[in-house]
Amino acid sequence: MSTFAGTGSLVRLASRRDRVLIPVSVLALVAFAAGSAQATIDLYPSLTGALEIIRPLVANPASVALYGPMTSLTLDSFAVFKSVLLGGVFVCLLAYIVVRRHTRTEEESGRLELLGAGAIERRSPLTAAILLGTATVVATAALTAGALAAVGLDGRGSFAFGVCWLVMGLAWVGITAVAAQLTETTRGTAAISLGALGAAFLLRALGDTAGDDNPARFLSWLSPLGWGQKVSPYGDDRLWPFWVGLTAFVLLVALAYRLQERRDLGAGLLPSRPGSARGSMGSVGALTARLARGTLIGWGVSAVVIGSVVGSIAANLGSLSSSDTTLDLLRKLSGAAGGQVELIDIFFTTELHIIAIAVAALGISIVTRLRTEETSLRAEVLLTTTSRIGWAASHLALALVSTAVVMALVGLVAGAADGQRSGDVAGSVGRLVPAALATVPAIWVCVAVALLLVGLVPRLTGLAWAALITFLLLSELVPVLGLPDWMMNLSPFGHVPSMPAEDGRLLPLVLLVVAAAAVAAVGLGGLRRRDIPA
Incomplete structure (x- = not known):
């Protein structure tokens, strides 16, 4: 042979x-x-x-x-x-x-x-x-x-x-x-x-x-x-x-x-470390969090680094030209409608939306671990002691909470860095943390789509990543190329308020949360009814 x-x-x-x-x-x-x-x-x-x-x-x-x-x-x-x-x-x-x-x-x-x-x-x-x-x-x-x-x-x-x-x-x-x-x-x-x-x-x-x-x-x-x-x-x-x-x-x-x-x-x-003779985790949620511990620590460190870099860039934006052309470019990327908007606020809006798309990858990776656990046959053993919904809900809850925490951390660090420039740390943090959290419902929609694929069509779970790349493409190209607004609306991030460049609107965020909940419920229902590899 x-x-x-x-x-x-x-x-x-x-x-x-x-x-x-x-x-x-x-x-x-x-x-x-x-x-x-x-x-x-x-x-x-x-x-x-x-x-x-x-x-x-x-x-x-x-x-x-x-x-x-x-x-x-x-x-x-x-x-x-x-x-x-x-x-x-x-x-x-x-x-x-x-x-x-x-x-x-x-x-x-x-x-x-x-x-x-x-x-x-x-x-x-x-x-x-x-x-x-x-x-x-x-x-x-x-x-x-x-x-x-x-x-x-x-x-x-x-x-x-x-x-x-x-x-x-x-x-x-x-x-x-x-x-x-x-x-x-x-x-x-x-x-x-x-x-x-x-x-x-x-x-x-x-x-x-x-x-x-x-x-x-x-x-x-x-x-x-x-x-x-x-x-x-x-x-x-x-x-x-x-x-x-x-x-x-x-x-x-x-x-x-x-x-x-x-x-x-x-x-x-590299040998795997042997576990303790007696387990200390009393729930499937604790196990899920323990397995994702390294990933969460890495994303936490990345949030601090990215937040500090974005805040540092904003502190030097005064050296950039405030020409109409430059402002128009940044306004299009941020989604701001116009009016008297500060260059720094437009910059933060643009960067937070891009960071949110990246953070959605964290949520998707946590949820798609469900499929990996299935194919590796570990899920079969775990489901002898817990329900399918409880098992899936632990991954979903961790994905939702961790993405929100990471975005809040980005806003906190960026606000603190920018506050050093303005001399008002509390004010900068108070603007940027809500702006960062405003992107979280769109991230949750991406997480729900991943769960939908895992629950209904597990063979196509990888399409969750293709969907995320498509959302990135729409966010980057539709505004600057002047493409129809309906194309931007195909992405959940197209419905996120342009904060802090503009005042926040509660209704789009509520609708995104409702959409995420509905899609996730369908995914959980599909997972509950379909076969699990044995």
């Missing part, structure tokens, strides 16, 4: 299972980059007007930490300022999802052991996952480069942009493949891969914000995200960092194969 027997069949199987998730995600990322670039070009047809906002962004350490450095003082570079790093992070997340789904998730559920009983060689599942993840990253990079060139950006710079995303994505294909060999659970794989992504973002931020003569500048070279940024699309257009990323990819894949040979099927190289 060939060393990689059955790989082709597994690739076709994995592609079929992800026939919705991958195309929707790839097209959303392409549209995000190209749509943002087109909107910027339409708003700033000449470099002269754009320079009013470019120069303060380049000089602001907080914006550099969040979005990365501007590659050059050109309109093309400005058009992709947010897309280079943030889009690259989403590419890494997509690579992680694909590789983990077809390695550790399959192994933990027991399906991989069943496939191994046929004409499938031991290395084939890992190879198939790496091939599919690599193809997804390459397709995303290539299509995005072509789309950017099609909207009028420089051709060589567009190619370099694709290389930038390719370097980042390939690195996370390799990192996730290694992580899947180290732990015996999908949760552990997520902790290692996503933890590495957070560490890479932090190292890059520290390196990018260090002075030119500061030794800390070298830290960006320790981050795969930093390697991608060294390509400098629409600036120096360097292509040699691709070889750095490719070398890391090859070494990580080789390490993954080596580690796979040293472990048993279903096990990981």
